[in-house]
Amino acid sequence: xxxxxxxxxxxxxxxxxxxxxxxxxxxxxxxxxxxxxxxxxxxxxxxxxxxxxxxxxxxxxxxxxxxxxxxxxxxxxxxxxxxxxxxxxxxxxxxxxxxxxxxxxxxxxxxxxxxxxxxxxxxxxxxxxxxxxxxxxxxxxxxxxxxxxxxxxxxxxxxxxxxxxxxxxxxxxxxxxxxxxxxxxxxxxxxxxxxxxxxxxxxxxxxxxxxxxxxxxxxxxxxxxxxxxxxxxxxxxxxxxxxxxxxxxxxxxxxxx
Amino acid sequence: xxxxxxxxxxxxxxxxxxxxxxxxxxxxxxxxxxxxxxxxxxxxxxxxxxxxxxxxxxxxxxxxxxxxxxxxxxxxxxxxxxxxxxxxxxxxxxxxxxxxxxxxxxxxxxxxxxxxxxxxxxxxxxxxxxxxxxxxxxxxxxxxxxxxxxxxxxxxxxxxxxxxxxxxxxxxxxxxxxxxxxxxxxxxxxxxxxxxxxxxxxxxxxxxxxxxxxxxxxxxxxxxxxxxxxxxxxxxxxxxxxxxxxxxxxxxxxxxxxxxxxxxxxxxxxxxxxxxxxxxxxx
Ligand SMILES: Nc1ncnc2c1ncn2[C@@H]1O[C@H](COP(=O)(O)OP(=O)(O)OP(=O)(O)O)[C@@H](O)[C@H]1O
Ligand SMILES: [Mg+2]
Numbered sequence: 321x322x323x324x325x326x327x328x329x330x331x332x333x334x335x336x337x338x339x340x341x342x343x344x345x346x347x348x349x350x351x352x353x354x355x356x357x358x359x360x361x362x363x364x365x366x367x368x369x370x371x372x373x374x375x376x377x378x379x380x381x382x383x384x385x386x387x388x389x390x391x392x393x394x395x396x397x398x399x400x401x402x403x404x405x406x407x408x409x410x411x412x413x414x415x416x417x418x419x420x421x422x423x424x425x426x427x428x429x430x431x432x433x434x435x436x437x438x439x440x441x442x443x444x445x446x447x448x449x450x451x452x453x454x455x456x457x458x459x460x461x462x463x464x465x466x467x468x469x470x471x472x473x474x475x476x477x478x479x480x481x482x483x484x485x486x487x488x489x490x491x492x493x494x495x496x497x498x499x500x501x502x503x504x505x506x507x508x509x510x511x512x513x514x515x516x517x518x519x520x521x522x523x524x525x526x527x528x529x530x531x532x533x534x535x536x537x538x539x540x541x542x543x544x545x546x547x548x549x550x551x552x553x554x555x556x557x558x559x560x561x562x563x564x565x566x567x568x569x570x571x572x573x574x575x576x577x
Numbered sequence: 578x579x580x581x582x583x584x585x586x587x588x589x590x591x592x593x594x595x596x597x598x599x600x601x602x603x604x605x606x607x608x609x610x611x612x613x614x615x616x617x618x619x620x621x622x623x624x625x626x627x628x629x630x631x632x633x634x635x636x637x638x639x640x641x642x643x644x645x646x647x648x649x650x651x652x653x654x655x656x657x658x659x660x661x662x663x664x665x666x667x668x669x670x671x672x673x674x675x676x677x678x679x680x681x682x683x684x685x686x687x688x689x690x691x692x693x694x695x696x697x698x699x700x701x702x703x704x705x706x707x708x709x710x711x712x713x714x715x716x717x718x719x720x721x722x723x724x725x726x727x728x729x730x731x732x733x734x735x736x737x738x739x740x741x742x743x744x745x746x747x748x749x750x751x752x753x754x755x756x757x758x759x760x761x762x763x764x765x766x767x768x769x770x771x772x773x774x775x776x777x778x779x780x781x782x783x784x785x786x787x788x789x790x791x792x793x794x795x796x797x798x799x800x801x802x803x804x805x806x807x808x809x810x811x812x813x814x815x816x817x818x819x820x821x822x823x824x825x826x827x828x829x830x831x832x833x834x835x836x837x838x839x840x841x842x843x844x845x846x847x848x849x850x851x852x853x854x855x856x857x858x859x860x
Contacts, residue, residue, distance in 0.1 A: 472676070474672045474674070474676050475676040475678075477641075477644070477646050477664070477670065477672075477676075478670060478672065478676035479676075479689070480646070480663075480664040481644055481645075481646075481664040481665070481666065481668065481669055481670045481738075482666055482669070482689055482690040482693060482737065482738070482741065483665070483666035483690050483693045483694055483741065484689075484693045485693070488693055492689075492693075493678065496678070496680050497678075499680075571680075572680070573679040573680045573721055573723065
């Protein structure tokens with residue numbers, strides 16, 4: 321194990337080296353600018369897009385549209401997924417009813433459904449939100465159900481013998497015990513939601529970061545493609561950090577030694 | 578919710594168990610079997626009883642019935658004359674592995690029972706702190722379960738049950754996962770608490786030494802299906818010192834228990850394998 325200081329140095333050195341190599345490759349024309357623009361070109365394009373927008377629309381409208389789609393779908397998915405997961409975990413009959421339908425659609429990659437959803441719900445908001453919702457919901461539901469199952473039988477019995485009613489056992493014991501799994505589900509679902517978002521925006525519409533990427537590539541504005549990618553990456557990073565930060569407060573007992 | 582009448586500590590009129598021809602069935606359909614067969618016994622209020630028996634003989638099942646988690650198929654099981662139907666804080670249970678809530682600190686874990694009864698926060702915290710002193714964990718109220726050693730976790734587990742002033746304390750190999758030294762300390766602590774509170778205790782164990790050191794009486798069970806094969810009165814006077822374990826009368830009683838537990842030829846139970854080939858209870 322390297323010392324903390326040299327560890328940090330290594331962590332920071334590797335991206336710097338990559339950047340330098342990238343810059344060198346473009347500077348000495350090892351690659352064509354249209355395939356891989358220089359870092360400085362991308363920086364300038366980013367500044368241009370931030371100040372003057374893209375395709376006549378402010379970049380914050382593109383960002384806002386994407387965020388709205390992903391947040392609506394994610395929040396709906398969290399609510400429905402947690403509820404369904406709890407019900408399936410608590411009631412074997414409900415689980416039996418849900419089992420086959422959900423197991424049938426689960427292995428299908430959500431991207432395969434995008435054309436179908438566009439056919440059914442058009443190219444507007446509904447199909448984009450629904451496709452994200454459907455997949456994120458599956459992930460949250462399955463993790464929540466696993467969380468319920470993770471509560472040991474003895475813990476439930478102990479709580480009953482301490483005087484908890486069945487409702488109190490659920491609300492005070494089983495539900496909190498399932499939270500660490502729920503949080504894992506939410507994180508996975510969020511990452512998936514962002515990637516499905518971009519894919520669904522690539523396929524149609526004139527707003528959103530996915531649209532920026534696909535439109536820019538159509539017109540060989542490669543630097544703008546990178547701008548879209550960078551912005552989506554930043555949003556993903558910030559969203560995951562925010563979720564982890566909140567989750568640590570809620571499941572504060574996890575990892576405590 | 579029935580009877581929340583509280584009793585003063587040290588009041589030994591309550592806690593009498595009567596079991597009369599109890600049969601307990603487990604499993605579903607074709608796999609159903611009798612885990613406990615025709616068990617009858619009486620425990621006077623305030624007595625310390627150990628149940629000793631080979632693995633899988635139905636000890637936990639019997640304890641589950643006393644706790645009200647499993648209903649007997651036949652027979653009567655009563656506490657102070659009232660049939661046991663469903664779990665109740667009057668009958669507290671402690672398992673081999675702690676069942677503390679990792680999201681609550683020690684004080685709030687212990688205050689769980691009072692909280693379920695709707696006792697206000699200040700009062701239930703006062704009750705929790707009082708019990709914490711009793712079990713010698715006064716300074717640990719703000720710790721979380723994961724920050725405690727195994728022995729401390731079991732002490733908190735016991736405290737969480739005692740705060741409800743149970744008439745009956747059910748313990749399923751509560752010290753089985755602890756190291757030998759901690760286990761001895763816990764045994765002495767339990768006897769100390771019991772001397773002060775005088776609740777009835779039914780304590781399950783594999784360990785003959787533990788049973789003979791703790792109990793007024795030892796009920797020995799046969800391999801599956803579980804029946805009570807002997808009801809041994811433990812004559813050693815109290816307070817007991819840890820050294821009695823090494824004295825001849827203790828050894829004689831221990832050998833007797835060993836004979837009862839050793840699988841006989843012709844029974845269909847498989848002896849557990851141990852690395853030295855010794856019978857599992859001869860440690
Ligand atoms: N829910 C259940 N369904 C079917 N069989 C069960 C169930 N619970 C326990 N058993 C079986 O019933 C028998 C008695 O189980 P029990 O847990 O009461 O034994 P035990 O004496 O406590 O054993 P140990 O000393 O290993 O804890 C065992 O053979 C066990 O495999
Ligand atoms: Mg057992």
